[in-house]
Amino acid sequence: MKMLLRVCLIAALLICYILLSCALEHEKRKGEEFQSPDKDTDRNIKVKRNYTTANDKRAKAGTPRKMVKKTGSKKLAVSTRSDISCTRLGGICQSNRYICQGRYLKDKCSGPKTRQCCMPVGAWSILCAGHHNNRVRACDVHGCGAFNSRRGNDPHKAVDLVCDDYGIVNTPFSGSLAGPVSRKDPAGNQYDGVKLLSDVHCVKIFNIRPYRYIGPVSQGEALGYLLPLQERFSGITSHLELQMCDGTDPSPFI
Structure with missing residues (x-):
């Protein structure tokens, strides 16, 4: 009877040991599975960083330079105009389809080429001292003094x-x-x-x-x-x- 009890006790201990070992092995495997995604994630992050860095270097190396259009050996310059060139002469900038009592001057106004500087009549001072105006010579025995006479x-x-x-x-x-x-x-x-x-x-x-x-x-x-x-x-x-x-x-x- 005592021998039977010892055998049963030993068998029970072996079963407990085996169950405990299986449980420990199962827990160990779960721990490895839980840790493995982090490692893969770190690996993926490293790969992505390396890929991004490489692409950045390629982008910088391949960035096209700004092209400067040249004519011969000179760079083309954008000319800017303003109304100051006209107003300081006493003129008014307006479309050349309007009547100008004086004379239109080109390239003195901003905007389209049809916008020109209208110089008023009498823009110059009197040339001959003692006269009240610049009087054009009338016709005499030797001819006339008007333009295109x-x-x-x-x-x-x-x-x-x-x-x-x-x-x-x-x-x-x-x-x-x-x-x-x-x-x-x-x-x-x-x-x-x-x-x-x-x-x-x-x-x-x-x-x-x-x-x-x-x-x-x-x-x-x-x-x-x-x-x-x-x-x-x-x-x-x-x-x-x-x-x-x-x-x-x-x-x-x-």
Whole structure:
């Protein structure tokens, strides 16, 4: 009887040991399964970081540079315009489809090219001292002084302004004197004068004797004096000749 009890006790202990071992093994496996996703996640995070870093490097290396359009060896510059260039000259910026009492100047206003600077009449000061305005020479026995009036077979591409012999001639606008000028008419008569230019205007003033031929001058400053014409042309109206350098009509400015 005692022997049977010992055998049963030993068998029970073995069964308990086996069950305990199985339980421990099961718990161990559950612990490994619980930890394995974290490891995989860490591994995936590392892989993603490496992939992102590699892509960033490739993106930086492959980033295209900003292209600068060139014409020859010079870079194209975007020109900007404003109304200041017009207003400081006394003009008004408006569409050129409107009537301008004076003359339109191009490239002095902002916006489209059809928006131009309208210069008013009388933008220049009086040239001949002692006169109240710039009076255009009327027709006499030697011709007429208006722009495009007939001079033989050619039109007169200048304006004659009435002045007194030896009278003072004033500067019509501020600018710089650019040296002496001269011209001959079809009859061979020579007329001397001086060139005056600014950022906007360029004129040649004939039949005067300037005090100097080079240097800056201010509007209204004494420029020289009128040379007499009566000795060569009896009965002619004494005048100076005002000619734009580009051959256009100076009448809107005077």
